[in-house]
Amino acid sequence: MADKRTMTLNLTDQEMSLLEELSARRDVSKTALLRQALRLYQMVEVRLSRGEKLFFEDEQKKKAELVVV
């Protein structure tokens, strides 16, 4: 297991509520959820930097490109 470092995170009430809701839905701790979010962010960044595009597809197979800034 890699060494870990600790940080303090300041969140608004809404952000904290969302974090609690998502971590409960995924059945992981808030820390684990934030680590997953960070990795997801990196994965998206890496793939976009390779020239790939990120799409959402609805039930009618209609695609919408997500522009990440």
Place this chain on the structure above:
Amino acid sequence: MKNRIRIIDNATGQPVEAELFDEVTVEHFIETQQEWRPIVLKAARQLAARGSHQLIPQHFHWDWTTKAPELNVLANTFYGIRYENKLQGLMKLETVGQFCSCRLPEQAGNALVYVDYVEVAPWNLKPLMSSLGEKARYNAIGSRLIEAAVLKSKEEDCKGRIGLHSLPITESFYAKACRMTPVGRDPAKQNLLWLEYTPEQAENFLTGAR
């Protein structure tokens, strides 16, 4: 990370100490292409010539070197097993992504660790080595890799939950030997069978593996 693990030497039936590691590099991928792939292809040709098409490894075309760009993405974790200075098995896990959600009704939507690729060195696969008139050398490589996946899941707070798409030839290994729950065929992934562990099943597997 480097851990001592036990695999079975089929020549003696006795356990031997191998090394499980997660510092996988592109050199390991090249090693699979140089050391594994020629044997896999030779065995596949033999099996095809005998008409034993159902035994031809469905992963014969895999090329780990194509995964080199994924080595530095934190969502991915790679594990290898080394013994006698040879790579005996290789696995890629994803802790985030499209397939990192449970599908079993009792844990649907919960986070899991997805086992994206598992490959055991061809000289450890009985059907392949039989086709070449040889015996498989080491056993329990696949089980040790699944054990590592479960431990990674626990480390990631996924409580041992893992999921994977199995090739048809390995379905019985995951369902019977590992006792994972077959959930159903996935049209989004070549209609492969999706199997999953609950935390309890994962713990049972770890207990049995020790």
